[in-house]
Amino acid sequence: MKREVRVYNTLTQEKEVFVPREPGKVSVYVCGVTPYSDTHLGHARPSVVWDVIIRFFDWLGFETLQVQNFTDVDDKIIQRALKEGVPALEISKRYIAEYLESMDALGVRRADHYPKVSEHIAEIIGLIQQLVDNGHAYEADGDVFFSVSSFDDYGKLSKQKLEELREGTRFEVDPKKKDAADFALWKAAKPGEPAWDSPWGKGRPGWHIECSAMSLKYLGKEFDFHGGGNDLIFPHHENEIAQSEAATGRPLAHYWVHNGMITLKDAKMSKSLGNIISLKQLLAKYPKGLLRFYLLSTHYRSGLEYYEGKLEEMGRGWSRLNEAARKLQEDLAQAEEGELTESDRETLENLGRLDEEVAEALSDDFNTAMALGVLFDVVREINAYKHRGGANSQVLQKGWDVLKLWAGDILDVLELEKREQEGLTESLLDLLLAVRDELRRERNFALADKIRNGLAELGVSIEDTPQGPRWKV
Numbered sequence: 001m002k003r004e005v006r007v008y009n010t011l012t013q014e015k016e017v018f019v020p021r022e023p024g025k026v027s028v029y030v031c032g033v034t035p036y037s038d039t040h041l042g043h044a045r046p047s048v049v050w051d052v053i054i055r056f057f058d059w060l061g062f063e064t065l066q067v068q069n070f071t072d073v074d075d076k077i078i079q080r081a082l083k084e085g086v087p088a089l090e091i092s093k094r095y096i097a098e099y100l101e102s103m104d105a106l107g108v109r110r111a112d113h114y115p116k117v118s119e120h121i122a123e124i125i126g127l128i129q130q131l132v133d134n135g136h137a138y139e140a141d142g143d144v145f146f147s148v149s150s151f152d153d154y155g156k157l158s159k160q161k162l163e164e165l166r167e168g169t170r171f172e173v174d175p176k177k178k179d180a181a182d183f184a185l186w187k188a189a190k191p192g193e194p195a196w197d198s199p200w201g202k203g204r205p206g207w208h209i210e211c212s213a214m215s216l217k218y219l220g221k222e223f224d225f226h227g228g229g230n231d232l233i234f235p236h237h238e239n240e241i242a243q244s245e246a247a248t249g250r251p252l253a254h255y256w257v258h259n260g261m262i263t264l265k266d267a268k269m270s271k272s273l274g275n276i277i278s279l280k281q282l283l284a285k286y287p288k289g290l291l292r293f294y295l296l297s298t299h300y301r302s303g304l305e306y307y308e309g310k311l312e313e314m315g316r317g318w319s320r321l322n323e324a325a326r327k328l329q330e331d332l333a334q335a336e337e338g339e340l341t342e343s344d345r346e347t348l349e350n351l352g353r354l355d356e357e358v359a360e361a362l363s364d365d366f367n368t369a370m371a372l373g374v375l376f377d378v379v380r381e382i383n384a385y386k387h388r389g390g391a392n393s394q395v396l397q398k399g400w401d402v403l404k405l406w407a408g409d410i411l412d413v414l415e416l417e418k419r420e421q422e423g424l425t426e427s428l429l430d431l432l433l434a435v436r437d438e439l440r441r442e443r444n445f446a447l448a449d450k451i452r453n454g455l456a457e458l459g460v461s462i463e464d465t466p467q468g469p470r471w472k473v
Contacts, residue, residue, distance in 0.1 A: 003060055007225075008301060008365045010233060010256040011157055015365060021224050021254060026062045028054070029215045029253065031228035031236070032114070034071040035095030036080045039102040040276035041306060042229075042262050048292055049259050049300045049366070050227055051108045055410050056362050066111040067218045069211060070096050073117040073204055078193050088194050089118055102279045106288050107412045115214040117205060121196045123213040124205045127247060128185045128198075136246040140176040142188030142201040148181040151242045157256060158234035183239055185209045208239040215252070216244070226253035230260055230301075260303040277306060286311050289415040293318040296368035296411055317376070318413065324379040325403050325414055331386065332400055335393035344392045347385045351398045354378050358406045368411060375407050429460060433469045436462075 005018040020026055030050050033043055054064050072092035081088040100110070117124070128144055131137035136150045148154050154162055166180055173180070184206035189195035195202040215223065228237065237256065244252040264277070282291060294314045298304045340348075354377055361370035382399040408414040432451055439448040452462050455471070463470045 003359065003363055005060070005363045006365055007255050007257065009254075010230075010258050013159070016255070018224075018255065020062070021222055024061070024063060026054075026057045026064045026225070027219045027223035028064065028066040028225040028227065029211070029219055029223060030066065030068045030111070030226075031211060031232055032068040032070050033095075033099055034074045034076060035092045035099060036074065036077040037095065038276065039095070039099045039279045041279055041282060042276065043099065044102075044106060044279050044291065045262055045295050045300075045304065046227060046229060046259050047103055047108045048106065048295045049368075052296065052362075052368060052411060053225075053366050054109065055412075056366065059405075059410060065219065067113045067115065067215065068111040069214050070099075070114060070116045071207070071210060072096065073194060073210075074207070082192060092116075092118075098280070102283065105283045106279070106291060113218050115218065117210045118194075120210070120213055120217065121205070123217050124209055125186075125196075125198050127213045127216065127243075128209060130247050131185065131243060134246070136243070137185055138178065139200050142186075142203060143174075143176055143184060144186035144200055145177055145182040146185050146239070146243050146246075147178065148183070148242065149179055151246050153245070154181075154242050155238065157238050157241055160234065160238075183208060183235065185243070208236055209243060211236075211240050212244040212247070212252075216248070221248040221250045223253055225255050225257055227257045227259070230258040233258060257300075259300045260298075262304045262306055264306050282311075286315075287415050289322070289413045290315055290318045292411065293321075293372070293413040296413065297372060299365075299367055299369050301365075321375065321379060321403075321407060322414055322416065324382065325400075325407065326416055328382060328396060328400050328403065329416065331391065332393065332396045335391050335396050337393045340392060340394065341390075343385070343388055343390055344395050347381060347390060347395050348398055350381050351378065351395070351402055354381065355398075355402045355406075358402070362410070371406060371411065372413075375403065378402050429455075429471050433462065433471055437469055 006015050007018050008015045028050065030046065033039070050066070054066055057064050070092065072089060077088050077091050081091045084091070096114075096116075100114075103110070128137060131146065132139065132144065135147075137144055137146050148162065155165070162181060174184075186198060186200055186203050186209075187206055188200075189202040189204070193204065195204055215226075226237065226240075241252050290311060294311055295304070297314065354374055357374045357377075358371045361367045361374060364370075378399065382396075385395060385399075403414070408416075432455065436448045436451045439445075439451070455462060460471050
């Protein structure tokens with residue numbers, strides 16, 4: 001399917017028309033998590049964003065290849081392992097499993113590859129040796145550092161000049177370095193830490209080199225997209241570019257895509273600040289469709305706020321969308337084809353236009369917030385049609401196709417299956433509504449209101465319509 005897709009590129013700070021490196025293919029590398037603690041809401045945002053991007057490219061007919069790493073060798077993992085008295089890789093293994101379980105529950109389709117640092121030591125050592133051999137890195141007492149001054153384009157992603165960075169003392173102080181801006185590719189072994197043999201002695205990789213080695217292995221010297229949070233632009237992604245391009249002489253990624261952070265009480269949500277919101281706890285309390293709806297309700301490049309009651313607020317809009325889709329399913333099952341009227345044709349035309357508007361929103365830098373807004377226009381169009389007495393199956397089918405494709409298959413915010421709410425089955429709810437209806441006919445309004453108010457406390461609202469009472473979660 002030919003469609004122009006425009007992407008904001010952090011590298012150029014411009015919105016560009018996407019041109020795949022290989023026709024019909026899309027290659028993606030997304031920086032993954034450091035698995036030393038519970039998976040949290042901040043992890044969910046880039047995962048869901050890229051899940052939608054991949055689904056969209058699949059719909060466009062591209063062959064997609066996605067790689068997402070696990071940094072399973074890291075200072076924080078080592079510290080936790082020492083605290084618990086277990087091997088570091090046991091800590092990372094535990095939280096990798098929890099991350100994947102949480103992402104599965106959130107409806108995030110798995111990447112094609114999940115490489116780990118511990119399983120790619122040979123590739124990492126080979127890349128470091130290449131940088132040493134070509135003069136871009138140097139060894140110092142068992143450590144190996146990248147020489148930033150050897151790479152002329154350093155700072156091109158973050159738009160920072162090396163001299164200004166030096167003056168701002170944004171670098172780790174280490175007397176072994178030739179330049180304060182140089183960064184570690186290999187760290188000499190310390191007691192109690194995991195270590196591997198290397199040409200420079202026992203040690204372990206620095207943080208940045210892993211992504212270069214893994215992307216090189218699974219995606220080649222160049223690929224289409226590199227993703228991650230905007231907190232990774234400097235120094236992580238800046239250093240990735242420097243070491244990768246110094247080794248290959250080729251551009252690493254053609255498009256750099258960074259998502260904004262989730263904030264909690266005006267602070268970035270992070271493990272180090274101790275203000276994370278456990279994803280497992282949220283999934284136990286809220287439907288995954290609602291969590292995705294919340295995460296996609298703001299453009300991915302913007303910040304996203306979370307506070308107590310936020311998901312309850314978002315739930316009202318999410319419920320309206322889901323209720324409209326459920327009702328449309330029911331109406332479609334009873335609809336007859338019939339001959340198209342002028343109103344039918346007008347509605348079909350409007351639905352076709354809105355269908356295109358959703359596709360255009362996602363084509364314009366993956367604007368999920370705008371796409372969701374258009375989907376509510378679809379709901380309003382269908383409701384207006386039904387209010388006029390419209391019931392043609394072709395029209396209802398078109399409305400359903402639009403909602404199913406975009407809200408269901410691509411954004412994956414619909415949950416149309418019958419659900420239980422706090423142990424109350426749908427059959428019991430229907431019975432309670434029938435009892436309440438009978439009480440109202442007997443003018444026992446006090447008891448009828450008691451049923452209504454009791455259900456409201458359980459998160460079930462009742463709507464009295466000309467066709468009779470309806471409930472919704």
